[in-house]
Amino acid sequence: MFANLSRNDWLLFLGFSLVVLISPWTLTPFGAGYPALLQKFCIFGIFALGFNILFGLTGYLSFGHAAFLGVGSYAAVWSFKLFTMNVVPSVIFGIAAAGLFAVVIGFISLRRSGIYFSILTLAFAQMSYNLAYSVLTPITNGETGLQLTLNDPRIIDNAFAAPGAGLPQTNLFGIDMSGYPGFYFCAGALIICFFLTMRIFRSPFGMMLRAIKSNQNRMRYTGFNTKPYLLTAFVISGMYAGLAGSLMAATDPLAGAERMQWTASGEVVLMTILGGVGTLVGPVLGAGVIKYFENIFSSFNEGTLHATFAFLPDGLETVAVKLAGLFVGDGWHLTLGVIFMLIVIFLPGGIMEGIARLAKLAGVKRKSSRAELSAGSAQPAE
Amino acid sequence: MSTQNMVLNVADVSKSFGGLKALSDVDLQIEEGTVHAIIGPNGAGKSTLLNVCIGRITPDTGHVIFDGEVLDSHQPHEINQLGVSRVFQTPEIFADLSLLDNVMIPAFARRDGAFRFNAIQAVSGQADIREEAEAVLRDVGLHEQRHALAGSLSRGDKRRLEMGMCLIQRPKLLLLDEPTAGMSRHDTNMTIDLLKRLKQRGMTKVIIEHDMHVVFSLADRISVLAQGRIIAEGSPEEVRADPKVKEAYLGESEQ
Amino acid sequence: MDAIIIQILNGLDKGAAYALIALGLTLVFGTLGVVNFAHGALFMLGAFCAVSFNALLTWPIQPPKAEGQLFAPKAIPFMEHQFGELGAAIVNWSVPLSILIAIPVMLAIGLIMERGLIRHFYKRPHADQILVTFGMAIVVQEIVKKIFGANPIPQSAPDIFNGTANIAAWLGMTDAFIVYPWWRLIYFVFAAAVIGAVFAFLNFTTYGMVVRAGMRDRETVGLLGIDIEKRFTVVFGIAAVVAGLAGVMYTPILPPDYHIGMDFLVLSFVVVVVGGMGSLSGAVLAGFLLGILQSFASMNEVKSIFPGIDQIIIYLIAVIILLTMPRGLMGRAGVMED
Numbered sequence: 001m002f003a004n005l006s007r008n009d010w011l012l013f014l015g016f017s018l019v020v021l022i023s024p025w026t027l028t029p030f031g032a033g034y035p036a037l038l039q040k041f042c043i044f045g046i047f048a049l050g051f052n053i054l055f056g057l058t059g060y061l062s063f064g065h066a067a068f069l070g071v072g073s074y075a076a077v078w079s080f081k082l083f084t085m086n087v088v089p090s091v092i093f094g095i096a097a098a099g100l101f102a103v104v105i106g107f108i109s110l111r112r113s114g115i116y117f118s119i120l121t122l123a124f125a126q127m128s129y130n131l132a133y134s135v136l137t138p139i140t141n142g143e144t145g146l147q148l149t150l151n152d153p154r155i156i157d158n159a160f161a162a163p164g165a166g167l168p169q170t171n172l173f174g175i176d177m178s179g180y181p182g183f184y185f186c187a188g189a190l191i192i193c194f195f196l197t198m199r200i201f202r203s204p205f206g207m208m209l210r211a212i213k214s215n216q217n218r219m220r221y222t223g224f225n226t227k228p229y230l231l232t233a234f235v236i237s238g239m240y241a242g243l244a245g246s247l248m249a250a251t252d253p254l255a256g257a258e259r260m261q262w263t264a265s266g267e268v269v270l271m272t273i274l275g276g277v278g279t280l281v282g283p284v285l286g287a288g289v290i291k292y293f294e295n296i297f298s299s300f301n302e303g304t305l306h307a308t309f310a311f312l313p314d315g316l317e318t319v320a321v322k323l324a325g326l327f328v329g330d331g332w333h334l335t336l337g338v339i340f341m342l343i344v345i346f347l348p349g350g351i352m353e354g355i356a357r358l359a360k361l362a363g364v365k366r367k368s369s370r371a372e373l374s375a376g377s378a379q380p381a382e
Numbered sequence: 383m384s385t386q387n388m389v390l391n392v393a394d395v396s397k398s399f400g401g402l403k404a405l406s407d408v409d410l411q412i413e414e415g416t417v418h419a420i421i422g423p424n425g426a427g428k429s430t431l432l433n434v435c436i437g438r439i440t441p442d443t444g445h446v447i448f449d450g451e452v453l454d455s456h457q458p459h460e461i462n463q464l465g466v467s468r469v470f471q472t473p474e475i476f477a478d479l480s481l482l483d484n485v486m487i488p489a490f491a492r493r494d495g496a497f498r499f500n501a502i503q504a505v506s507g508q509a510d511i512r513e514e515a516e517a518v519l520r521d522v523g524l525h526e527q528r529h530a531l532a533g534s535l536s537r538g539d540k541r542r543l544e545m546g547m548c549l550i551q552r553p554k555l556l557l558l559d560e561p562t563a564g565m566s567r568h569d570t571n572m573t574i575d576l577l578k579r580l581k582q583r584g585m586t587k588v589i590i591e592h593d594m595h596v597v598f599s600l601a602d603r604i605s606v607l608a609q610g611r612i613i614a615e616g617s618p619e620e621v622r623a624d625p626k627v628k629e630a631y632l633g634e635s636e637q
Numbered sequence: 638m639d640a641i642i643i644q645i646l647n648g649l650d651k652g653a654a655y656a657l658i659a660l661g662l663t664l665v666f667g668t669l670g671v672v673n674f675a676h677g678a679l680f681m682l683g684a685f686c687a688v689s690f691n692a693l694l695t696w697p698i699q700p701p702k703a704e705g706q707l708f709a710p711k712a713i714p715f716m717e718h719q720f721g722e723l724g725a726a727i728v729n730w731s732v733p734l735s736i737l738i739a740i741p742v743m744l745a746i747g748l749i750m751e752r753g754l755i756r757h758f759y760k761r762p763h764a765d766q767i768l769v770t771f772g773m774a775i776v777v778q779e780i781v782k783k784i785f786g787a788n789p790i791p792q793s794a795p796d797i798f799n800g801t802a803n804i805a806a807w808l809g810m811t812d813a814f815i816v817y818p819w820w821r822l823i824y825f826v827f828a829a830a831v832i833g834a835v836f837a838f839l840n841f842t843t844y845g846m847v848v849r850a851g852m853r854d855r856e857t858v859g860l861l862g863i864d865i866e867k868r869f870t871v872v873f874g875i876a877a878v879v880a881g882l883a884g885v886m887y888t889p890i891l892p893p894d895y896h897i898g899m900d901f902l903v904l905s906f907v908v909v910v911v912g913g914m915g916s917l918s919g920a921v922l923a924g925f926l927l928g929i930l931q932s933f934a935s936m937n938e939v940k941s942i943f944p945g946i947d948q949i950i951i952y953l954i955a956v957i958i959l960l961t962m963p964r965g966l967m968g969r970a971g972v973m974e975d
Contacts, residue, residue, distance in 0.1 A: 006506060061764060108960065115672070115763070116959055119910040122903070123952035130952075135945030204490055204508065205501040211487050214476035221436060221474065222547065223462035223491035232499055262903055266771065273768055326783060334783075337775030344769040345754075348761070 009198060016281065017191045024180065030292075035183040036251075037295055041288045042186035043247045046193045048271040048283035050240020053197060054233050055269070056278035057206060059213035060110075063118045063265050064125025067105070068098040068238040070132070070260035072245025074139065077146045077255045084156040085168045087177055087185065087250040091243060098242020099235055106234035110227060113216070125265055132257035145256035170250050182251045189247060193240060194284070200236070201280055209233055241268075270336075274343055276352030285351050290336070297335055300328035387414040389555050389586045395434055395444035397427075404430040405441070406610045412555070417577070417587045419597045422607035428590045429471065431607065432557050435588075436468050437461045449554060459496050465554035467547075469561055473540035475547065477533030481524055484532050485515040485546050492551045514550060522546040522576060538565040542573065549580070556580075558589040562596050574599055598622075639805065639813035644932045646804065650821040650890060652928020653828035654680075657883035658905040659912060659920035660832060661876035667852040667915045668869045671755055672763050674770040677902025678777040679877045682746060683739050683884025684893035685781055688790050690735035694728045730795045732889055739881045747877025751870050774899065782895040789892035794820040820889050827886050831879060832921055838875075839917070848872055852915070907955045913968020923966055927951050 005013075019026075020042070027033045032041075051065055075097035079090035109120040132140040140146055148167050157168070170177040172185060200206045212219050212226050219226050249255055258264070267290070275286025302325060309320040327335040347354050392410040396403070404427045412418045420428050433439040435446055437458040446453045453461055467488075476484050489511045494500060519525040522542045527535070532543060541561060548556055561577070562570040570593065577587070577600055591597045597604065597618070604621040606614040614624045621627055658680055665673050697712035698719075716724030727734065754773065758766045801816035808815075839845035851858040851865045858865050884893070891897065908927055912919030927950075933939060934950035946953075958965060 005504065061767075108956070112959055112963065115914065116910060116963075116965075119907055120956060120959055123907060123955045126903070127949040127952045130948035131945050134948050199504075200501045202504045202506065203501040204494070204503060204505055205499055207483060207487065207505050208490070210479060211476050211483070214478040215474060218474040218476060218547075219487075220458045221438075221462055221468055221470075222488045223459050223496060223551070225457070225459045225496035228497040228499075269768075273764075277764075331779060331783065333775055334779035337772045337779060340772035341769055341776065344765055344772060345757070348765055 005198075005202070009202065012280070013195055013198060016194055020187050020191055021184075023187075024183065031296060032292055035179050037291070039183045039186040039247070039251050040291050040295075042183070042190040043244045043251075044268070044271060044287035044291055045190050045284040046186075046247070047241055047244035047268050048275065048287040049190075049193050049197050050237040050244070051268045052237075052272050052277065052279075052283040053200060053209075053240070054237040055272060056283070057201075057209035057213060058230055058233050060113070060230065060234070061118050061269070062109075062121040062234075062237075063262060063269070064105070064121035064123070065237070065241050065268055066262070066264035067125035067128045067260050068102055068241035069245035069248075069264065070128065070255070070257065071101045072098040072242030073249045073255035073259055074146055074245075075242070076246035076249035077148070077253055078139075080148060080154075080170065080249070080253050081146075081152040082155065084154060085170050086156075087170050087172050090170075090250055091189075091246045094246025094249070095239045095242045098245065099239040102235045102238025102242075103231070106231050106238070110230050110234060122262060122265070125260055126262060129257055129260040129262075132260060140255070140257055143257075145254050147254045170253055177250055186247050186251065189243060190284070193243070194280075198280055205229070205232075270340060274340070274350050276350030279350075279352040282350055282352040289351070293335065293339075294332055297328045298330075298332040300324075388412065389414045389449060390435065390588070391447040392431070392435070393445050393447060395431075395441045395446065397430060397434065397439060397441050403610050405434070407444070408607075408610070408612055410605060410612065412586060412588055413603070414586055415584045416602040417581055417589060417600050419589050419591055419601035419604045420607055421591065421594075421597060421604060426607040427610040428607055429559060430610075432468065432559055432588070432590065435461075435557060436466060462491070462551075462553075463496055466557065467549075467551050467553035467555075468557040469541065469544050469548055469559060471559040471563065473537070473544045475532045475540055475544055477531070479532060480529050481519060481532055481535075481543060482512070482515055482528045484543055485518050485550050486511050488547045489514055489550045518546045518550045521549065521579075523572060538569040541565070542569075542576075545573075545576070552585075554586060556585055556587045558587060558591075560590055560592060562591065562593055570596065639810065639815050640936070642804065642808075642813075642815055643817075644936060645929055646815070646817045646821075648929030648932035649825045649925070650928075651931065652925035653825050654883050654887055654901065654924075655905055655908045655928050656921045656924025657828050657831060658880055658901055659908040659924045660835060660917060661879045662905060662909050663912070663915060663917050663920040664835075664872055664876045664879075666909070667917070668848060668872045669751075669755065669759060671758060672766050672770070673755070674767050674902065675750070675774040675777065676770075676876070676880055677898030677900075677905065678774040679743065679746070679880035679898070680884040680887075680901055681781065681893065681895065681898030682777065683743055683881030684888050684897060685785060685884075686739040686742055686881060687732050687735040687792055687885045687888045688785065688893060690738050691728070691731040691792060694724075694731050732792055732794060732885065735885055736882060739885045740878055743878045743881030744874045746881075747874035748870060750877070751873040755873065756866075756870075774902070778895050778898065785895065787895065789894040791892040792888035794823075794889035798823060824886050824890065828883065831882060835875070835879060836917070844868065904951060907951055911955050911958050911965050913965030916965070916967040919965060919967030927954060930954060 023038055023041070024033050024035075027038065032038065047065075047069060051062070054065075055061055072094035076087075076090035076094040079093040083089055105121065105124045109117055109124065112120060133142055150167065154163070154168075157163070170182075172181070175181050177185060208219070208224065208229055212224075212229060216226055245255075245259065248259070268287075271286040271290050272283045273286070274289060275284065276282030302321065305321045305324055305328065306317070309317045309324070312320055325331065327338075343350065349356070388411050390410070390412040392408055395405055395408045397405040408427075408431060410420075410431075420431065422428055430439060434441050435448075435453075437453060437456050437460070440454070448461070448464055448466060451464060453464075456464075476487065479487075486505070486508070493511065516525060516528065519528050522545055524535075524539060524543055524546065527539075532540065535543060541564075545558075545561065558577075562573050565573065574596055577589075580587070581600070589597075589600065601618055604614075604616065604618055605612050606621060606624075606627050614621055614627045616624070658676060661679070662673060662676050665671055665676070694716045695714035698715050699712050700710045700718075702709050714724070714728055716728050718724070720727070750773075754769065755766075758769060798819040801818050802822055803815070804817050805811075805813040805815040837845075839849050847858060847863055847865070848868050851863075851868065884897075887893075904927075905924075908923045909920050911927065912921070912923035931947070931950050934943075935947040940947055
């Protein structure tokens with residue numbers, strides 16, 4: 001399992017783990033050093049890592065990946081309600097449920113390729129979303145979302161101890177999952193996922209996926225049955241999404257259908273592209289950047305803007321605040337749209353390509369794995 | 383010819399597209415260890431015939447029997463796994479991958495079969511496959527560029543790469559669709575040399591070719607296809623002398 | 638029988654909107670080879686042309702306060718203030734009249750969009766095109782939100798079209814009761830006319846025939862010495878106008894808000910794909926088909942058999958059609974499959 005990783009890969013992995021683990025300290029000066037945001041970085045990092053295994057390696061663009069995230073969340077919350085507040089079973093249920101769901105959807109959707117595949121995945125995700133609000137209300141609790149209640153059976157927990165007053169907290173064998181323990185749990189999951197992804201990228205399996213992206217016809221006439229390769233990649237990436245969804249529930253035990261909407265699927269596409277499709281670190285970076293700016297920008301309001309531009313003369317200050325006001329707070333989506341266009345127009349390879357270009361400018365010529373390595377350790381790669 | 387050493391047996395195959403009859407009652411036996419050329423004017427059905435052999439097209443009637451196995455309902459990858467590889471008329475390669483990867487991938491297909499979830503090992507740990515790939519790249523004269531992307535090659539080089547991708551699978555039957563089209567004289571001669579060397583190793587080949595120089599320097603037997611029918615078959619000398627061939631094929635090629 | 642007719646009628650207006658948007662999407666895809674995720678934004682911009690036009694016409698004018706009045710008199714809409722009865726009539730007809738505004742505005746927006754952004758993406762992968770137009774859709778949407786706010790802004794059809802048409806009487810069905818809002822009927826007729834005009838343009842004018850030839854084989858047409866790029870720019874403009882007009886006329890049916898475009902876009906993409914990428918008649922057919930099926934699925938009788946079917950019918954049909962007909966209803970082979 002650990003054999004055959006090159007020295008560079010080990011360094012990349014250790015660097016990545018280190019950056020993730022010390023992020024509570026390194027990111028504090030940037031206003032991101034608190035667990036709620038940090039664990040968001042980890043969760044969406046996992047989501048994007050998994051998405052990239054499908055999209056980055058095989059080129060199949062799924063527009064319905066949020067469905068697996070949603071299924072993972074629901075399964076995890078049900079595990080809390082029915083069995084125990086321990087997060088380990090809930091994560092296992094989340095991954096398993098999303099994986100099973102991905103087998104079904106993948107089996108059907110992968111009968112087509114190109115945009116037809118995209119539309120099929122979109123259709124399945126939208127159906128799940130719409131059904132979660134209507135027919136499936138007994139499972140999803142409709143618009144309210146699935147929450148813990150005082151009458152939950154929680155059979156395993158209640159077998160050992162009498163239920164206390166109020167709603168219980170999620171825990172990991174007794175360690176409360178609120179605050180930093182919750183973050184470290186997610187961080188551990190992210191690091192494991194990163195390691196697995198690296199293994200897949202470097203393995204013959206990953207090589208076959210890239211070859212499918214490059215020329216699927218050639219693969220068939222070369223003796224490969226491409227369907228099981230694609231389905232395996234699809235299911236793995238669905239399980240990553242399920243893990244991300246169950247971690248969301250583990251840190252905040254509720255699940256709502258809005259997690260399955262197509263905009264959520266679009267978001268993970270954005271993260272992956274922004275970071276760099278098909279790169280190892282890129283999707284995690286993309287997820288971190290988007291969630292960071294979303295958090296920072298949407299928290300700005302007129303007051304903070306006035307404070308920011310207080311150094312300007314009065315007339316200018318008003319103009320600056322008005323202009324900047326377009327892009328912050330509610331206007332965060334405008335910023336996102338603009339960043340997005342700029343990246344696609346000028347930097348189609350995403351942040352990773354930007355870093356590679358900068359490295360080239362600085363006259364440092366390295367192999368691509370080295371470039372990824374430097375990116376992993378020099379940037380706050382949450 | 384005994385039927386014992388027939389590698390490929392195309393029996394009464396017909397195929398129509400719409401109203402157009404591309405192949406009618408084609409019978410073709412390929413003997414083991416030979417180079418069998420199929421020639422004929424444009425639109426005679428040569429490529430269709432190869433497509434039938436690799437499962438890209440299912441025939442309307444008749445059967446293709448490879449190595450004793452009837453290929454009627456086989457998927458393309460199953461046919462390849464039985465031992466049929468093909469070089470296409472327009473090179474089908476993995477343009478975004480390195481030459482080395484391009485040649486290693488078919489080797490994995492030979493070793494691991496149609497599907498294997500091998501995510502535990504690393505590609506870099508597969509020394510045997512890598513060495514074999516490097517040897518094949520040397521064979522086809524592309525070893526120098528092994529780390530370049532396949533998409534950056536010239537057309538002739540792409541075709542040689544594709545040949546390498548087929549060779550590493552050590553197929554029982556290699557189908558070549560105009561392997562020298564668009565190549566310079568020098569590259570053509572190199573390709574002929576390569577194919578001759580392979581012949582000594584006893585690989586059976588079916589080759590579609592327009593270049594008569596290539597055909598007559600390689601082929602043991604020649605079948606002439608015109609308007610979807612085999613109109614002549616025999617040794618190069620016999621075919622050269624056949625008046626029907628002159629009429630149907632050579633006459634047309636001079637236009 | 639009459640229940641079926643009612644459902645078909647109910648599906649027509651929505652189907653017409655799908656068909657119009659999908660038609661533009663397909664035109665752009667077929668000619669420019671671009672997957673335009675900002676097409677829904679064009680629909681939305683059209684709707685807001687109508688909103689702005691109405692807002693301009695009804696700009697409140699404060700009459701001067703007369704001697705001895707305690708309160709300022711009620712503000713009068715600009716047009717009424719200036720032109721009296723005629724002005725009021727114009728305000729009343731503002732939605733159809735804004736077509737006149739929307740055509741040049743949408744054409745300009747379309748041309749600027751194509752020249753300024755889309756043309757740089759002809760040779761880029763489809764994924765890049767999807768992403769950049771998606772980014773643009775977000776930008777347009779957010780700007781509209783800043784200007785017009787987040788709430789839907791209702792528009793009304795001219796008074797004369799309020800009320801319903803008695804379809805049963807037209808069909809000579811004396812014992813049936815089938816009524817249908819006039820405006821929806823007009824929307825359908827309008828959409829049919831626009832679709833007809835686009836098809837006529839493509840089929841009966843030399844300009845359109847060159848465009849169609851270019852859709853089939855761009856290189857050959859380019860070799861003939863025809864500046865196909867320029868024509869494709871015009872086509873993008875036309876697609877923008879079609880989407881815009883669909884938006885203008887839809888405002889009395891559904892009050893527009895800033896994300897109406899996105900809502901329609903997702904469904905329109907499903908429509909395009911079901912129709913078959915690159916097939917204009919497929920897009921129109923699939924638009925109406927899905928609109929009508931959607932309205933059937935929302936019948937109580939159907940919902941009681943298949944609960945929730947109204948929520949998923951379009952997607953369900955899309956899945957079935959894509960699995961049974963590999964390239965949609967009328968698509969050609971090899972389009973967008975790599």
